[in-house]
Amino acid sequence: MSPPVFPGDEEVVLLPEEFSISTTSLAECELVQVHGELDGARAHELAAELDRASSGGRAVVIDLSDLAFIDSGGLHAIMRPTPDDRRLSLVCPDGNVARVLSIVRIDQVVPVYERLDDALAALR
Numbered sequence: 001m002s003p004p005v006f007p008g009d010e011e012v013v014l015l016p017e018e019f020s021i022s023t024t025s026l027a028e029c030e031l032v033q034v035h036g037e038l039d040g041a042r043a044h045e046l047a048a049e050l051d052r053a054s055s056g057g058r059a060v061v062i063d064l065s066d067l068a069f070i071d072s073g074g075l076h077a078i079m080r081p082t083p084d085d086r087r088l089s090l091v092c093p094d095g096n097v098a099r100v101l102s103i104v105r106i107d108q109v110v111p112v113y114e115r116l117d118d119a120l121a122a123l124r
Helices: 043-054 072-079 096-103 116-123
Strands: 020-025 030-038 060-070 088-091
Touching: 020 043, 030 043, 030 072, 043 060, 043 072, 060 072, 060 096, 060 116, 088 116
Parallel strands: 030 060, 060 088
Antiparallel strands: 020 030
16 A cells, blocks of 8 residues: 655655756957766866867866766866866856865865956956
């Protein structure tokens, strides 16, 4: 015999947030904005976009403000060695993703800003 079902007891299924990347050319840099969940299955997309964005030798700012999740694959896509020694900085407000970045001490390798305005000001 199954337990009784009461109103509001419906099973809640959380779907992963849609992943997307958008890149904008600004006066100071190439701005790469990442949305949704960045895991190992999608990390190659970010790696390819970062290669494209930095191909002209310009600084790249990665805005993680709309990122809900990042795993080791996503971290590797951001921090993987590149032959062009690209100038990179991150924007990441407080939250789950910022905690992951803090745990791996990413700020020891690349500048991390809580606000996009601060990251852009640092490039001027």
